[in-house]
Amino acid sequence: MRKRLLILLLALSPTFAESCMDRGAGDPLSIKYVRDIVSDTTSVGYRRLRMCGTDGVAGSMTVFGPSAETFFLSEKLLTCDNFDNVNGRAVPDGLPDFAGETVAVVSDLANEPYSGYLRKSNSEFLREIAVRSFFDLIDTTALVSQYDRNLGERKAGAKVVVLSSSYLSAFGYYDINALLNASGRDIHVISPVHSMLSYASARHGAEMNLAVWTTPEIVEAGIYPAVKFSLSADYPELDYEVLCPEQGQVNDRIISFLRQYKASGKTAVLDAAIVDEIPLPASDLNSALSELWDNVNDSLIVYKSLISEKFEFIDAATAVIAECEKTMRSSNLFTHRIAYPAAEFYATIPVPGMAQADYGGNGLYTDEFKYNRAPSSDLETFLLVKMKSRTLPDSLAEGLMALTPTMFENYVSD
Numbered sequence: 001m002r003k004r005l006l007i008l009l010l011a012l013s014p015t016f017a018e019s020c021m022d023r024g025a026g027d028p029l030s031i032k033y034v035r036d037i038v039s040d041t042t043s044v045g046y047r048r049l050r051m052c053g054t055d056g057v058a059g060s061m062t063v064f065g066p067s068a069e070t071f072f073l074s075e076k077l078l079t080c081d082n083f084d085n086v087n088g089r090a091v092p093d094g095l096p097d098f099a100g101e102t103v104a105v106v107s108d109l110a111n112e113p114y115s116g117y118l119r120k121s122n123s124e125f126l127r128e129i130a131v132r133s134f135f136d137l138i139d140t141t142a143l144v145s146q147y148d149r150n151l152g153e154r155k156a157g158a159k160v161v162v163l164s165s166s167y168l169s170a171f172g173y174y175d176i177n178a179l180l181n182a183s184g185r186d187i188h189v190i191s192p193v194h195s196m197l198s199y200a201s202a203r204h205g206a207e208m209n210l211a212v213w214t215t216p217e218i219v220e221a222g223i224y225p226a227v228k229f230s231l232s233a234d235y236p237e238l239d240y241e242v243l244c245p246e247q248g249q250v251n252d253r254i255i256s257f258l259r260q261y262k263a264s265g266k267t268a269v270l271d272a273a274i275v276d277e278i279p280l281p282a283s284d285l286n287s288a289l290s291e292l293w294d295n296v297n298d299s300l301i302v303y304k305s306l307i308s309e310k311f312e313f314i315d316a317a318t319a320v321i322a323e324c325e326k327t328m329r330s331s332n333l334f335t336h337r338i339a340y341p342a343a344e345f346y347a348t349i350p351v352p353g354m355a356q357a358d359y360g361g362n363g364l365y366t367d368e369f370k371y372n373r374a375p376s377s378d379l380e381t382f383l384l385v386k387m388k389s390r391t392l393p394d395s396l397a398e399g400l401m402a403l404t405p406t407m408f409e410n411y412v413s414d
Contacts, residue, residue, distance in 0.1 A: 030178045032376045033128045038182040045135065049183050052138040052157060057335055059159030060104040060344070061324065062137045066114065067107035067347075067396055068403065069164040071411075072278055073192075074105045075404040076317040077162075077324065078341050088329050090322075097325060100337030102156055102344060105407065106137060107392070109364060110348040110382035114167040116371040118221045123171050124375040129382075130163070130172025131179060133348065136384035137161050138187060143385045146349045153386060155344065159333050162190045162320060166218060166276050169193035170226035188327045192316035193227055196274035197240075199319035204310070209268040211261055212242040213285075213313065214276040219244050223276070241266055250288040258303040270307045275315040279403060282315035289313070343410040345387035351380055362393050387411075 037045035063074045081092040085099060108129070117126040136142070138161070141152040163173060169191040176189050200210055212224055224242045241264050245256040261270065275282050289311075296304060328334050350365050358369040365381075373381060385391075389412045392400070401408045 029174065031124050031127045031131070031175050033131055034175050034179050034182075036376070038179060046183065048135055048139070049179065049185055052185065052187065055140060055157040055159065057159065057333055058156060059333075060102045060156040061098065061160045061162065061328075062104040062106060062158035063162045063164050064106040064133055064137055065108055065164030065168055066112040067109060067392065068400065069278055070105055070107050071400050071404040071407045073162060073164045073317060073320060074103050074343065075407040076321060077103050078343060078410075079406055080317075080321050082318070082321055083325050088325065096341050097321065098341045100335040100339045101341045103341055104137075104156065104158065105343055105345050105387075105411075106133070106384070107345075107347045107387065108133065109391070109393075110350050111370065114165060114171075115217055115221055116367055117171075120371040122371060122373075122375075123226075125373050126167065126171045127175050128375050130168050131175050132382075133384070134161065134176050134179075134189075136348075139384075142346055143383055146352055146383050146385055149383075155346070155386075158187065160188045160190060160324060160327060162324065163192065166193050166214075166223050166316070167221065170221075170223045188331065188333075190320060190323050190327065192320055193223070193274075193276065195319035195323040196276070196314050196316055199322055200272040200274060200314050203312075203314075204271040208271040209266075210240045211257075211270055211273040212240050212276060213257055213273050214242060214244055216244055218276055250284060251292055254285060254289055254292060255300070255303065258306055261306055262303065269305075270311055272311060273313050274319075275313050278316060280315070282313035282318060285313040343407060345391075345411055346384055347387040347391050348382045349385050349391075350382055354381070364393075389413075 037043055037049070040046060061077060063070050063077065077098055078096070080097045081095065082090060083097050084091050084093045085095050085097065086093070111126075111129050114126055117123055137158045140155060140157045142155045143149065144151045144153055161176075163169060170193070173189065173191040173194065180187055180189070197210070201208060214224070218224075219242060224240065228239075241261060243257055243260045243264070245253040245260065247253070248256070257273070275285065292300070293304060350359065350363070354365075354369070358365055360366050364370075373379075392411075397408075400411075
């Protein structure tokens with residue numbers, strides 16, 4: 001057990017682990033698109049990568065992924081006050097943690113939702129989407145419109161890239177880091193799953209026992225086995241129990257979670273559980289768990305014995321904020337400007353000019369075209385553009401208005 005969790009702690013550093021990522025162009029776990037780029041230093045992709053990072057401290061904290069998750073995490077980054085801005089202690093100080101920073105909110109409208117790629121057994125193209133998009137995130141130009149490829153405007157290149165979806169933790173994070181490692185570029189990429197695991201390891205030590213609380217969709221997609229597989233060559237003992245609690249009231253869901261863990265046959269007492277169910281906050285679960293034990297009855301005593309006294313639920317927002325704070329402080333990436341954090345909005349948009357049948361009524365791709373695109377093709381199918389207040393589909397905008405009021409207020413006034 002000690003060996004397994006020490007391995008876990010080493011595996012989940014902010015830059016992954018050098019031994020894990022240092023496989024170069026011949027890395028059999030990298031997708032062909034990445035291998036082709038790093039094996040040809042004269043390629044457009046390689047030259048583009050070598051030119052990145054010119055904005056330095058003035059760069060943006062860039063959040064990328066499906067619209068809902070991206071707006072949600074961006075809202076947290078924009079409004080959080082979990083740390084002292086002077087010394088970095090985990091104590092609120094009345095100021096936003098990322099005061100003076102620019103949060104670039106990049107919604108992947110052209111390619112979301114990601115579950116369809118797994119259902120079509122096309123995870124390689126999803127991984128390629130992450131890498132292709134990464135080039136746009138670190139670039140310093142975005143198009144004003146997908147209809148004029150020559151009309152662009154200046155944007156801040158990313159100094160930190162936050163992947164907002166656990167799909168990208170499993171299908172993209174590894175490939176982006178393999179690309180950066182092989183090219184010698186030092187850009188920080190933060191993944192929700194890896195951040196939660198790292199946060200749990202830092203708080204509960206090398207002897208920690210861990211579980212995952214997630215959704216049926218995430219279970220079906222195989223996110224956590226995929227993360228484990230990408231580490232298997234270097235960290236064969238990495239392990240965690242993935243559970244999907246039933247829907248219902250918070251107390252009932254916690255009991256369902258504990259029942260499922262007991263039914264798994266695991267006997268180790270749990271120290272923490274990462275919560276991969278946006279927007280469910282771990283704070284709600286921790287409060288409900290505390291109240292549950294304050295009023296525990298005989299029928300629940302058996303479940304109380306499954307968790308340690310310091311057990312806690314940990315969500316992606318909390319862990320990502322902590323990872324951003326730690327990364328930016330250790331690398332001296334804070335701007336130190338005296339201002340509230342600002343938001344800028346971008347989106348991936350389908351390339352015009354495809355067959356008419358490839359587009360739906362909302363101007364986005366049909367599922368048939370979107371999920372069946374071939375990997376490693378020279379065909380460019382999406383572009384990064386500056387988002388306008390009318391870019392989001394109405395149905396999505398309505399949901400975001402309630403979920404992320406601060407972000408949506410910035411979005412409609414942008």
